[in-house]
Amino acid sequence: MTTPDRGVATDAPAGPGGQVGAGRTVLRVDGLSVGTRQTPLLSDVTFSVDRGERVGLIGESGSGKSLTALAVMGLLPEGLGASGDVRLSARTPAARNLLGVAERDMARVRGDGMSMVFQEPMTALNPTMRVGDQVDEVMLLHRTQPSRSAARRRVVELLGQVDLPDPAHLARSYPHELSGGQRQRVVLAIALANDPALLICDEPTTALDVTVQATVLDLVVRGVEERDSAMLFITHDLGVVATVCERVLVMYGGRIVEAGPVQEVFADPRHRYTQGLVAASDLAGADGRRDRAQLPTIPGTVPPAGRFPSGCVFRTRCTHATQACASQPPWTPRGEHPAGAAAYGHACVHPAGGDDD
Numbered sequence: 001m002t003t004p005d006r007g008v009a010t011d012a013p014a015g016p017g018g019q020v021g022a023g024r025t026v027l028r029v030d031g032l033s034v035g036t037r038q039t040p041l042l043s044d045v046t047f048s049v050d051r052g053e054r055v056g057l058i059g060e061s062g063s064g065k066s067l068t069a070l071a072v073m074g075l076l077p078e079g080l081g082a083s084g085d086v087r088l089s090a091r092t093p094a095a096r097n098l099l100g101v102a103e104r105d106m107a108r109v110r111g112d113g114m115s116m117v118f119q120e121p122m123t124a125l126n127p128t129m130r131v132g133d134q135v136d137e138v139m140l141l142h143r144t145q146p147s148r149s150a151a152r153r154r155v156v157e158l159l160g161q162v163d164l165p166d167p168a169h170l171a172r173s174y175p176h177e178l179s180g181g182q183r184q185r186v187v188l189a190i191a192l193a194n195d196p197a198l199l200i201c202d203e204p205t206t207a208l209d210v211t212v213q214a215t216v217l218d219l220v221v222r223g224v225e226e227r228d229s230a231m232l233f234i235t236h237d238l239g240v241v242a243t244v245c246e247r248v249l250v251m252y253g254g255r256i257v258e259a260g261p262v263q264e265v266f267a268d269p270r271h272r273y274t275q276g277l278v279a280a281s282d283l284a285g286a287d288g289r290r291d292r293a294q295l296p297t298i299p300g301t302v303p304p305a306g307r308f309p310s311g312c313v314f315r316t317r318c319t320h321a322t323q324a325c326a327s328q329p330p331w332t333p334r335g336e337h338p339a340g341a342a343a344y345g346h347a348c349v350h351p352a353g354g355d356d357d
């Protein structure tokens, strides 16, 4: 398997989002904002993902996780505009800001430089096409195609890599002839076909039978590990993040409110929102002493887009909020990170364990 150079080109401007020229940064997102004409949906989203690194993106429904992924992929729905700086490694055209890259060129970046696995495999597959041809098509789009027989061998090899039984036979099947887990394996094979520098997964196992979720998760991890690809993994499930990821970004109200090494953030969440997520998660009940139904929930609901307060975006739901949360900057840097404090995330002005506990 090839592991091409994935270092970020040195023409990228220095800034809080990543170490330019360090050679390990695969994706750097700097000050990404997304919205409609009237409504901001993402504000100043800043983070980076290194080669071989697995980063989780968590937050309740409506926090902005999927929009972040779609903005990076250049797949934002019509009517939404984006500003900021999104750079992928040197395999993309001149490592330009992807937000300014024409769709014709973005199509080449997707599937080659980066690819995405969505929650529902049927939406990613063409129901009228044999699955082997769909894998083959992706390779055709993104590579100079070798001979027919070599291409067929590569398709079978890729389907075998995601542990599909009898891949030569299965390549001739149509999506509806496969189980949900098998379909998601095909989608994963397609996403990995060109050894992407970055794989984005948006709840890749949520739609699957619980008995096959762990297997598919293992395959995702194995796929990126073998390629030394960077991974951004979107999920509601903190337990999955704890198992799969090294670093986590916590999102609320279209902002990253906290970020850091998974173990550190989950063991000692600084932001009241993260604290609420951790308390409400299976992580809190992982010792088996607590019934899932007894886990606390975060009070209130996520406000509709555009209705988040100034100051700390979480303050209208936070039981510890004071006047300071409205008027002070909503965050302070937390800890050290090679990408810089601003990219590392933000801590609550009333962190857990503080004086007001």
Ligand SMILES: Nc1ncnc2c1ncn2[C@@H]1O[C@H](COP(=O)(O)OP(=O)(O)OP(=O)(O)O)[C@@H](O)[C@H]1O
Residues within 6 Å of the ligand: 036, 041, 059, 060, 061, 062, 063, 064, 065, 066, 067, 068, 077, 078, 079, 080, 304, 305
């Ligand atoms: N095309 C759109 N036009 C207007 N608002 C949108 C559009 N797409 C998403 N939104 C809004 O942007 C906000 C963030 O949505 P997003 O789908 O990114 O959340 P999420 O964290 O991924 O949620 P989930 O976990 O349910 O997928 C939500 O308030 C959503 O309603």
